[in-house]
Amino acid sequence: MEMIATLALNDSYTISEDVTAQGQVIVKQGTQVNAEVINKLKAYGVMGVNCYEASDFAGSYYEKLSLSKEFSKWKNDYDTLLIAYKVAVDSFALKKIPFREVDLLEISSRLFTDSMTGKRLMTYINLMTPKEEDLSYVHGLNVALMSKLFGRWLRWPAPDVDRLTLAGFIYDVGKNILPQDIIWKKGKLNSMEFDLMKTHAFHAYHLLSKTNLDQRILNCVLQHHERCDGSGYPQGLKGNEIDDFAKVIAIVDMYEAMTAPRTYRSPMCPFKAIAIFEQDVYQKYDIKYIQTFMQHLSDEMIGNRVRLNTGDEGEVIMTNRNAYSKPIIRMDDGTVIDLSKMPQFTVEELV
Numbered sequence: 001m002e003m004i005a006t007l008a009l010n011d012s013y014t015i016s017e018d019v020t021a022q023g024q025v026i027v028k029q030g031t032q033v034n035a036e037v038i039n040k041l042k043a044y045g046v047m048g049v050n051c052y053e054a055s056d057f058a059g060s061y062y063e064k065l066s067l068s069k070e071f072s073k074w075k076n077d078y079d080t081l082l083i084a085y086k087v088a089v090d091s092f093a094l095k096k097i098p099f100r101e102v103d104l105l106e107i108s109s110r111l112f113t114d115s116m117t118g119k120r121l122m123t124y125i126n127l128m129t130p131k132e133e134d135l136s137y138v139h140g141l142n143v144a145l146m147s148k149l150f151g152r153w154l155r156w157p158a159p160d161v162d163r164l165t166l167a168g169f170i171y172d173v174g175k176n177i178l179p180q181d182i183i184w185k186k187g188k189l190n191s192m193e194f195d196l197m198k199t200h201a202f203h204a205y206h207l208l209s210k211t212n213l214d215q216r217i218l219n220c221v222l223q224h225h226e227r228c229d230g231s232g233y234p235q236g237l238k239g240n241e242i243d244d245f246a247k248v249i250a251i252v253d254m255y256e257a258m259t260a261p262r263t264y265r266s267p268m269c270p271f272k273a274i275a276i277f278e279q280d281v282y283q284k285y286d287i288k289y290i291q292t293f294m295q296h297l298s299d300e301m302i303g304n305r306v307r308l309n310t311g312d313e314g315e316v317i318m319t320n321r322n323a324y325s326k327p328i329i330r331m332d333d334g335t336v337i338d339l340s341k342m343p344q345f346t347v348e349e350l351v
Helices: 035-043 061-066 069-095 101-111 118-127 132-153 158-170 191-197 200-208 215-223 244-259 270-280 287-300
Strands: 002-005 019-021 024-027 048-051 305-308 313-318 328-331 336-338 347-350
Touching (some): 024 035, 061 069, 061 118, 069 101, 069 132, 101 132, 101 158, 118 132, 118 287, 132 244, 132 287, 158 215, 158 244, 215 244, 244 270, 244 287, 270 347
Antiparallel strands (some): 002 048, 019 024, 305 313, 313 328, 328 336
16 A cells, blocks of 8 residues: 555555544545545545555555555566667677677666565566567566576676676677577577577677687687587587586576567476476586576565466465475465475466
């Protein structure tokens, strides 16, 4: 609820507490504001009253958060800073103007402050639904923010976290040089389209290597699609041949692509994304990085309400270190279930 000045009231507000004056209740809780209510408040000299906010009527945690003033402010900042990031990307892609690292780091600092939790950041990102024409830019901005979070999870020194964040902003810029109808094609790419798409890493690396970017950032540009088992591209590198920064960016890149909302689909549940990572954990990704990512990500989900594939709902109360996609849940009927021991149950969505 919030205090609203009587002069600012209109019929969109609902009174959230009994209003008393001269020892009597003059407006009851739950009363919809109208001209008669406003006139009565003015007659009794009431300067302001408590009213329900839109979030007070929301059903789920995510609905409440999406209607909150805090998210509204963050969303406005995000939309504004996205434009600044788009200008930086387009200036490089079209005019070869180098990125200003200080500007990119300022964007990340404003959207992911030192006081913001990882859970809040990830939730805010999932509440955003980008426009089709902004998908490439939103992907880069989100990966930069998530990379900053991942760097903190890894307890990397601040300068390395900054470099990793910059890599998140820049690593995929090669896709902005290619036809966007191929990059964001909803169906499967044919062999010719896929071969063209795979050139984006080489294109960007070639252009960016002429600037003064840190070599580790350049390695992310070239290697973010490489995989530890050699199944990646463009060079088919394996294990220690891949830069550590690129290994980290590869994980965030994949996670953002799976879980970020799109106009044509809802975001994938984080636990489903973790399950996909678990299938490839010992083959495609460096175990020390993917293990840290899954552990911290699942820990951030503690306290969240979830819906299972059965339709039943409950709260995540603990994670499983040997099966991060299978948390321990307290169901609404009070029972506690360990999903790692019940393979027939999966988490379908956060609620």
